[in-house]
Amino acid sequence: MDDENFEVRAYPELWAGLNMDVARFDKSRQMLGDVYRKMFLAQPNRPRAMRYFDGVIAEIFGGRIEEMLAAKQEGRPVVGTFCVYVPEEIVVAAGGICVGLCGGSQGSIPDAEKTLPRNICPMVKSAYGFKAGRICPYFQTVDFVYGETTCDAKKKTWELLDRLVPTHVMEIPQMKGLRDKAMWLAEVQDFKARVEAVCRKRVTESDLAGAIRTINDKRRALQRLTALRAADPAPINGRDGLLIEQIAFYDEPVRFARRVNALCDELEERVRRGEGVTAGRAPRVMIAGTPMALPNWKVHNLVEAAGAVVVNEESCIGTRYFKDLIEEEVSGLDRQLEALTDRYMRIDCSCFTPNNERIEQVLAEYRSSNAQGIIHYSLQFCHTYNIEEIRIREACEQKGIPYLAIESDYSPEDVGQLQTRIEAFLEQIRG
Numbered sequence: 088m089d090d091e092n093f094e095v096r097a098y099p100e101l102w103a104g105l106n107m108d109v110a111r112f113d114k115s116r117q118m119l120g121d122v123y124r125k126m127f128l129a130q131p132n133r134p135r136a137m138r139y140f141d142g143v144i145a146e147i148f149g150g151r152i153e154e155m156l157a158a159k160q161e162g163r164p165v166v167g168t169f170c171v172y173v174p175e176e177i178v179v180a181a182g183g184i185c186v187g188l189c190g191g192s193q194g195s196i197p198d199a200e201k202t203l204p205r206n207i208c209p210m211v212k213s214a215y216g217f218k219a220g221r222i223c224p225y226f227q228t229v230d231f232v233y234g235e236t237t238c239d240a241k242k243k244t245w246e247l248l249d250r251l252v253p254t255h256v257m258e259i260p261q262m263k264g265l266r267d268k269a270m271w272l273a274e275v276q277d278f279k280a281r282v283e284a285v286c287r288k289r290v291t292e293s294d295l296a297g298a299i300r301t302i303n304d305k306r307r308a309l310q311r312l313t314a315l316r317a318a319d320p321a322p323i324n325g326r327d328g329l330l331i332e333q334i335a336f337y338d339e340p341v342r343f344a345r346r347v348n349a350l351c352d353e354l355e356e357r358v359r360r361g362e363g364v365t366a367g368r369a370p371r372v373m374i375a376g377t378p379m380a381l382p383n384w385k386v387h388n389l390v391e392a393a394g395a396v397v398v399n400e401e402s403c404i405g406t407r408y409f410k411d412l413i414e415e416e417v418s419g420l421d422r423q424l425e426a427l428t429d430r431y432m433r434i435d436c437s438c439f440t441p442n443n444e445r446i447e448q449v450l451a452e453y454r455s456s457n458a459q460g461i462i463h464y465s466l467q468f469c470h471t472y473n474i475e476e477i478r479i480r481e482a483c484e485q486k487g488i489p490y491l492a493i494e495s496d497y498s499p500e501d502v503g504q505l506q507t508r509i510e511a512f513l514e515q516i517r518g
């Protein structure tokens with residue numbers, strides 16, 4: 088399919104079989120295709136290896152769903168998650184498929200607002216609305232979902248979501264002391280027992296070792312991509328970088344890592360030749376803050392439409408998902424679970440207090456990505472990121488780092504105002 092005729096493919100019979108609102112969902116499918124053509128396919132000088140990821144988007148509501156349904160036929164369950172704290176290695180070790188369900192779309196919010204209060208985080212509303220409106224084939228495919236207690240909006244929404252789809256909840260600690268680590272290990276053990284019960288399979292040491300390697304490989308491929316984006320000039324646009332980070336939560340992990348590595352081979356060639364994705368030197372911006380779930384491309388699109396390039400995402404759909412690996416050379420299931428727990432406790436989400444590691448991490452990524460300014464992005468009503476933003480701002484002021492804080496939702500209403508602020512910020516960087 089050439090770029091002009093790109094579309095997200097329709098699977099009406101498959102969707103009807105999943106009890107979806109097909110007519111309504113088909114409109115969102117067409118809109119996604121239109122937006123993708125404009126924001127992604129129209130970019131000049133895209134790496135050839137992005138074709139694979141275009142294909143993933145073309146098949147996002149069909150081909151990947153068919154793969155999941157085939158796995159279910161083989162007795163391998165599909166588990167939906169909303170947070171990078173839920174350990175996907177355990178699902179993979181038990182033979183299941185883990186899929187990220189975080190919502191990034193305005194389209195499902197009216198469905199959620201029929202039940203949920205308006206003044207809560209749009210990510211929570213969007214995710215809930217997808218299930219309530221029967222307008223997400225992933226939600227209709229999962230056997231059960233695993234929520235967590237990272238924030239108040241999420242943990243109370245799971246009680247209501249459980250009426251629509253079986254919803255289990257992991258308790259995430261809020262601090263990082265020894266007691267918190269012990270509690271988290273117990274939660275991970277309960278999670279493993281629950282997944283084993285559904286999969287009707289005991290996870291062995293070798294199953295878990297294999298799954299840890301598989302997911303580590305996925306994270307290593309994403310680390311490699313991030314390191315290449317640090318080259319100046321940047322060999323790939325931030326929109327494509329973010330898209331790949333979003334696809335990491337949907338795609339089959341072995342195939343995904345192979346394709347990201349193939350892209351990195353091509354980018355290494357570009358870097359070797361000193362070839363950038365933009366025509367001239369472009370201001371380099373790093374984004375830090377709340378995750379941008381598919382199809383939330385709003386800020387990246389505004390930044391890059393204004394002539395800059397996004398070189399890093401310090402976010403859970405970004406480096407927070409892949410910066411840490413699980414130690415592989417560990418024997419015995421108990422030791423493996425401890426190693427897994429240690430790695431997950433290094434995630435520096437703003438739900439922790441204190442969270443000094445994240446302030447350090449933002450500064451370290453600013454340096455390693457060769458950025459020239461930081462945009463902090465918070466979703467509306469995300470209290471923890473919105474308040475932690477104050478400390479990030481202070482750290483940037485101390486270091487003289489150009490800084491802009493944005494608080495936004497998924498609606499297009501603030502696009503004009505954001506564009507003005509972003510353009511002024513880029514002028515400051517251009518000096």
Ligand code: SF4
Pocket residue numbers: 169170171172237238377378403434436437438
């Ligand atoms: S920001 Fe926090 S709550 Fe959200 S996905 Fe990341 S770790 Fe989970």
Ligand code: SF4
Pocket residue numbers: 208209210211237238239240241377378466468469470471472
């Ligand atoms: S962005 Fe903030 S409020 Fe929204 S789900 Fe994540 S932690 Fe909760």
